[in-house]
């Protein structure tokens with residue numbers, strides 16, 4: 001029964017990547033395939049010692065998959081055991097390799113991790129077998145590498161041994177004990193293990209020889225050269241498609257070749273001291289391995305329950321090989337001797353468990369970032385060079401395509417001429433025929449010879465030839481032959497047949513003409529499909545460039561703006577505003593261009609190459625073809641006059657813009673120019689330098705053209721976008737400058753007003769006084785309308801009495817009150833967002849605050865004024881004696897109640913000043929407080945209205 005069937009699925013279907021290597025990134029695994037461990041049994045011949053001891057062979061091999069114990073000495077019968085293969089003592093190691101290891105070993109070349117190990121009691125032939133397997137695998141691998149010319153391979157070699165539960169680097173004997181680390185990505189890794197890049201097959205064999213020599217070997221009773229450690233040779237194989245292919249994916253896998261130390265019985269090995277200690281370590285780790293295998297086999301491939309990988313270093317290191325991402329082959333070696341039958345039974349039990357263990361092999365496909373980057377850089381520079389180069393040979397595909405088409409057209413024209421000539425000839429022959437017929441005067445006419453008829457008839461094959469393609473060589477040949485035949489048969493022809501044939505010839509001529517026209521149309525179409533799309537975009541971009549140029553002119557602004565006068569400043573501001581709209585329209589135009597480019601791109605047939613180059617270069621920081629910080633470089637947005645956008649670009653370059661491209665590019669009629677025109681129209685250029693060898697298939701040419709068009713368009717769009725971004729930044733700066741200018745204008749206005757007024761006051765105190773009276777009158781009225789605090793009114797009124805230095809205070813107060821009055825008037829319609837909740841309630845709160853202030857002042861009437869003073873005031877203010885409180889309130893309510901009555905104003909200020917305790921000299925108040933702060937912080941309650949005003953004024 002065959003159980004551990006090797007994976008035979010094509011690698012492309014297996015899929016990928018569990019482990020990760022530095023400098024590479026993984027692709028997503030799409031499929032994981034499970035397979036059982038390949039388990040084979042190898043029985044060595046009886047050793048000389050065993051033979052000498054007349055030991056017997058205890059096993060039979062009924063077939064290639066079965067082993068069964070012989071019923072010798074009536075011992076317990078064992079078996080039969082079935083495995084993938086059972087190799088009897090006569091089998092060579094190469095057969096063991098072919099059947100039991102080859103497939104697994106070579107998996108590593110295709111990105112699948114592989115492990116081959118030998119398990120068995122001491123002296124059973126593990127090392128003997130593994131040496132042979134390793135040698136065969138190395139030969140096979142290199143043979144395969146030689147045959148796989150399309151891929152590049154990199155092999156790395158490392159080796160370790162686990163001796164007395166210590167991990168030792170066999171490539172670096174100085175390392176004492178290496179630590180095992182758990183890596184979330186890579187699984188268990190050996191810290192600081194040396195890995196050497198293999199130069200060639202010989203180097204690899206040398207390395208293997210070196211580690212064999214370094215391995216711990218000792219003599220035991222059963223084996224002169226008994227391996228005292230588990231040895232793991234690891235070959236890491238990375239392969240990628242050769243550089244030029246553009247493929248950046250690599251296979252990455254490891255091949256582990258494991259030669260375990262053998263289980264041994266101290267009684268049999270007669271071990272003591274060091275050997276005994278070694279033996280116990282070996283046995284313990286092998287026991288763990290057995291447990292792991294048993295548990296894995298019991299779980300039926302499902303990794304449920306605890307698997308004691310961590311119980312030994314061997315099982316930790318082999319973890320992925322025993323139940324993870326690996327194809328695994330175990331060769332269990334047996335001594336055939338009857339004396340070792342129990343040990344052999346144990347080995348067969350182990351093998352039986354092992355064949356139930358399932359691993360999950362995957363193809364490890366990695367994308368090497370370095371390789372990817374290198375490839376992309378190469379591709380980018382190639383495309384850039386292709387776009388920039390003025391050398392006609394830089395675009396061989398396009399030119400060869402054009403030349404080929406031209407040649408075909410020429411050929412068809414020649415054929416048409418030839419046909420015309422033939423027709424004329426046939427007509428003249430017909431004429432001759434008629435004349436000779438007349439001469440015969442009605443004598444018997446002879447029909448055309450069969451030969452002529454045959455020659456003038458179009459066979460179906462001819463029709464096929466003529467209609468099948470643009471190449472009409474064969475059709476033309478047959479016509480020439482017919483023409484010759486006509487000439488040969490001039491003596492006896494049937495005129496009606498000739499006429500018929502001439503008609504046919506004419507029809508064919510027309511057909512060829514149509515074909516020629518069709519070919520021309522196709523050619524035009526082919527280019528037009530690109531030209532129209534790209535030209536449209538190009539023209540749009542060119543238009544955009546000229547607009548940018550215009551904008552550049554108008555958006556010029558000096559670093560320092562010179563302020564000459566108010567008018568020039570205002571002009572400056574207006575100009576800045578107009579630039580804003582220019583920028584907005586430029587952005588809009590850019591969007592349009594982007595759309596048309598996108599449309600162009602959409603209409604191009606898909607092309608992997610272009611798709612790759614489209615996505616990939618995004619990683620690469622592209623150097624813009626102009627310096628954003630320097631507006632003088634704007635014209636260099638256009639990359640090259642020879643780019644595929646060039647019909648328009650060339651014009652711009654020629655007409656307006658000095659290009660940074662090499663000077664020969666700008667030469668009218670140069671190769672680059674010719675290239676431009678070839679792209680624009682399918683002209684019959686005679687000066688093409690294209691070599692015949694540079695011709696490629698049309699589809700490739702078209703792809704290249706598409707890639708070039710698209711790339712050039714994208715580059716230009718990118719450049720424009722970057723430039724517009726820069727313009728936006730500049731506009732933002734200009735906005736800032738504009739704000740500054742506005743401030744300066746205001747300041748200028750204020751200064752002008754101040755100087756005017758100063759002039760007035762200087763020159764005419766009377767005029768200032770009139771202005772003062774007028775402003776004060778306005779202020780008083782506004783206080784009244786805005787329900788401003790009485791104390792504030794009083795303070796202000798008493799402080800500013802018409803001194804020229806009061807002018808600014810009056811100005812500010814008037815502006816604030818005017819603003820407030822205007823906003824309060826429109827309060828009902830004002831949006832809450834503008835005024836806020838506080839502002840919305842301002843009127844009512846101001847009225848309320850004013851009422852509270854009057855109550856406060858009323859209270860102070862008793863405390864601040866004596867009875868006599870109060871009585872005088874009541875009389876003066878016409879307050880009837882109705883009661884104390886009412887009279888006080890009545891008095892206070894009359895204060896500041898009539899803004900038009902200056903007497904009332906004066907008297908009110910006098911009374912409030914008395915009540916709050918300040919005098920006209922401004923004892924408790926300074927003028928400065930009226931400049932910005934109307935509120936005394938210590939008296940917030942009283943000044944609540946002005947707090948609100950202040951807040952409103954700051955909105």
Ligand SMILES: Nc1ncnc2c1ncn2[C@@H]1O[C@H](COP(=O)(O)OP(=O)(O)OP(=O)(O)O)[C@@H](O)[C@H]1O
Pocket residue numbers: 043044045047120121122123124125126127128129223225226227228260261262263333
């Ligand atoms: N198939 C075989 N044909 C001929 N000789 C063999 C074969 N297998 C093993 N031998 C011989 O048997 C002896 C023991 O083999 P080997 O050292 O490979 O055993 P081992 O299992 O590695 O032992 P240990 O576990 O002690 O290292 C060696 O002398 C080897 O040459």
